[in-house]
Amino acid sequence: MATLKDVAKLAQVSPATVSRVLNKNSVITAKTRHRVEKAMKQLNYVPNTNARNLATSNARTIGVILPASQQMVYSNPFFVELLRGINHVTSDNDLLTAVATGESVTDLVRSITMMTAQNKIEKFILLYSQKNDPILDFLAQSNAKYVLLGKPAKDSWNVCYVDNDNILAGSDVTSYLVKKGHRHIGFLYDDFSQVVQGDRYLGYQRAVIQEGLNEYHLGLNEPADAIGPPLRAFLKQHPQITAMIATDDLLALQVQRQLAQLHLPQAMSLVGFNNSIFAKVAQPQLTSVEVFPVALGEAVAKMIVNLSQQQNAPNNMITPHQIIERDSVVDLTIGEAN
Amino acid sequence: MATLKDVAKLAQVSPATVSRVLNKNSVITAKTRHRVEKAMKQLNYVPNTNARNLATSNARTIGVILPASQQMVYSNPFFVELLRGINHVTSDNDLLTAVATGESVTDLVRSITMMTAQNKIEKFILLYSQKNDPILDFLAQSNAKYVLLGKPAKDSWNVCYVDNDNILAGSDVTSYLVKKGHRHIGFLYDDFSQVVQGDRYLGYQRAVIQEGLNEYHLGLNEPADAIGPPLRAFLKQHPQITAMIATDDLLALQVQRQLAQLHLPQAMSLVGFNNSIFAKVAQPQLTSVEVFPVALGEAVAKMIVNLSQQQNAPNNMITPHQIIERDSVVDLTIGEAN
DNA sequence: TAATATCGTGCAAGCGGTTTCGTAAAAAGG
DNA sequence: CCTTTTTACGAAACCGCTTGCACGATATTA
Known part of the structure; x- marks a missing residue:
């Protein structure tokens, strides 16, 4: 393994100069820089990170x-x-x-x-x-x-x-549903301590207010197989709901599973977030928000x-x-x- | 930040000794080792990885x-x-x-x-x-x-x-299905270049031979939404199949989706691998192989x-x-x- | 042309450890 | 009790790179 000194010797300069070239220090003449760079290439030189880190005390x-x-x-x-x-x-x-x-x-x-x-x-x-x-x-x-x-x-x-603009995303999704004719839209979350979920809810809330609609929300922070009862209660209490937004595809998917067993009189629209694989394996596939x-x-x-x-x-x-x-x-x- | 030398000074030994204590070199007396360790604790000493790596040229x-x-x-x-x-x-x-x-x-x-x-x-x-x-x-x-x-x-x-014993796992799953009364079991994979999938298939094959059953397999290496046609053809060709093993939960889930749209005369049993979240969101939930x-x-x-x-x-x-x-x-x- | 400023480079002292080698002290042997 | 072996530790030379400082060589100014 070639070291900085080897390069220096070959390029006929001091180690310091090579180091300066390495660090793109501007005081070096173009001519000597080229010479050093040629030597580096010739020796297939790669700087030693540990030495570098030790000298500069930073770890890259x-x-x-x-x-x-x-x-x-x-x-x-x-x-x-x-x-x-x-x-x-x-x-x-x-x-x-x-x-x-x-x-x-x-x-x-x-x-x-x-x-x-x-x-x-x-x-x-x-x-x-x-x-x-x-x-x-x-x-x-x-x-x-x-x-x-x-x-x-x-x-x-x-x-x-x-971050994404999750407030905007929440509001976008809501508006999207409104545009599709939905007037009673529910919002489902599972953990408000996560800032994302709070933001998406905030966006939903704003859009709902702006459109003059009612606001419905439900926290489903129980284990996956226990979301049935609270969900059923929620829907019984608000039978007018035709669409729901879930803070995450996975949550949406779990809700979708529960809904399937409920045999609702009409299809419930569902939107998820993250456009994950879960949205694609859902049945029907979930409309979702891609966040790249x-x-x-x-x-x-x-x-x-x-x-x-x-x-x-x-x-x-x-x-x-x-x-x-x-x-x-x-x-x-x-x-x-x- | 305390250095090795600081420790050495406090413990009244040479840096070399401290280094030896650090590296659990056995030639150090218990007495001096204790003294050094006490000094380390007292100074809240932590060795500098970069220096260490530089000297030993290995990166931990x-x-x-x-x-x-x-x-x-x-x-x-x-x-x-x-x-x-x-x-x-x-x-x-x-x-x-x-x-x-x-x-x-x-x-x-x-x-x-x-x-x-x-x-x-x-x-x-x-x-x-x-x-x-x-x-x-x-x-x-x-x-x-x-x-x-x-x-x-x-x-x-x-x-x-x-690794898991994927051959054994494949065979276990097959035997399990046999024990549940299935005599015609299909095997679904999507990429045989992955060694896991090959092994699971091998296990399936062995068990099938041992039980004196027929062997059916199908490669589904098309994109998720295109697995319908080949799957349908496969099942039309082998209508006697009552159970299928998929090399992965996700594949099993996708197959399950397709099956749901086929309205088969009887339920098709399905087993996946990895016991992932996909197994739990499937409908019905997938029997799967946990690999920890x-x-x-x-x-x-x-x-x-x-x-x-x-x-x-x-x-x-x-x-x-x-x-x-x-x-x-x-x-x-x-x-x-x- | 002498005095001064500017610029490019080299020298050498670190950075914080490890490790070879040498040596004084302790243990073993006669 | 003296020699030989063993053992515990210290001195110092690295590991490969960075950087403050000094210095000679130009360029600038008077």
């Missing part, structure tokens, strides 16, 4: 924190897509992607300690955003920098994040990479979403037209 | 390689579970978990190059096993060590791997950690599986009994 590694396993959350394929997006930009920037996962917050903290201790990693991406997250405190106290995927629950002005996870991952990675590079960079970035129409929404206006 | 990092995104593969929640298992043991061993993902093999190679170059990472876990995998060649030529999750397609005697992904991840991580530690350690490890009974298999013997 991004930590990615997955949410502590709250059962279902983990089954969500979403995270793998995000990882793919992140890895794409990190490897473009010669950075490593290290992951931290865990069953519990304690596990997670242990895993993250591993990363922060020994001044290894100091930049993190959190793949979720939750209210009262102890991980956030832990990161702050380790004075690590981090970027959230999802809108922060608080202090949104001084924490960096990347790979793009999200790329955006969040770019943000953490450039963090504190430029002084007044925006501290957040909103990525687009798109309603993907499938068969789970019936168009009530067609009936009217006839 | 495990690379985890996810399969190049072949659409569906990526949607599989399985990988996140595996990651969790892996991360559990790596962080227990003071190791970092770095992931490599990519859309294509080229992407993946780029990502892995990042890791191997600059002598950073030299131990890898592959979360899949495929025939003719170029990644394997690449790793070999970078003389990196690796462990496979899944049985190697070739050279199984000198590559380390962790977290345990798999832990096992594979332990193996790579201990690699070449002991000389004659076994080069593979088989983790258990378990049939999870749900509602997708009808018991034909009950009818007989009556």
